[in-house]
Amino acid sequence: MVMIAMQFLRSTVSRSPITRCETVSKINGRQLWGWINMMFNRVDSARLKLVGPDRLCAEWLLRNGAKAKFVNVPHIQSNYNLLPAENVPIQIEELDGTDSGIMHxxxxHLKGLKCLRKVKLHKCVYVENQALGKLKYVVDTLEELEVSSCRNITDHGLQHLKDLKNLKQLVTYDLPYVKDIQTVEKQLKQTLPNCNMDLKP
Incomplete structure (x- = not known):
């Protein structure tokens, strides 16, 4: 299905000059990519029962171009095909979404994770405010968070972070739709007094 979608998109974006029909095709192509991204991000409940939350989360991350670090494993995992066998237990402690296709x-997939302590969201073009709200699933373990160059994040999205009670470090920058970072920082410091914050819009 993905190959068919890629062939379709290449055929619609490589023609010239652009006609009305081709413009419609390009719009449909973007919609198709959006649908594919949603399919790659959706939780597979049947597989969750089979492999557990950490394995399923790792598959989600790597399938969408993100990276994961597992407990007691020194290297970062970025290749889906090099994941350990399904019968090898893994626990995710770090998530790096840089330049990936992960979306809210x-x-x-964060539900049920017991060891995730660090999340980096950098240049995540599909990450929206709702994604930050879902970090509540790892409220008991999350200690470090970076949100940067994510163009869909607003002041309201950052305010979702106020409940991350164990957060020790928070970094934000290059968030063009955050309009009042000083107010956001003031509000977050009221609920996260032990968190070291470096907040830039």
């Missing part, structure tokens, strides 16, 4: 519906 995929953050439901």
């Amino acid at each position: 519906i995929g953050f439901d």
Whole structure:
């Protein structure tokens, strides 16, 4: 299905000059990519029962171009095909979403994680405010968070972070739709007094 979608998109974006029909095709192509991204981000409940939350979350991350670090494993895992066998237990302690296709519906994969302590969201073009709200699933373990160059995040999204009671470090920058970072920082410091914050819009 993905190959068919890629062939379709290449055929619609490589023609010239652009006609009305081709413009419609390009719009449909973007919609198709959006649909594919949603499918790659949706939680597979049947597989969750089979492999557990950490394995399923790792598959979600790597399938969408993100990276994960497992407990007691020194290297970062970025290749889906090099994941350990399904019968090898893994626990995710770090999530790096840099330049990936993860989107907010995929953050439901965080449910059930017991060791995730660090999350980096950098240049995540599909990450929206709702994704930050879903970090509540790892409220008991999350200690470090970076949100940067994510163009869909607003002041309201950052305010979701106020409930992350164990957060020790928070970094934000290059968030063009955050309009009043000083107010956001003041509000967060009221509920997260032990968190070291470096907040820039």
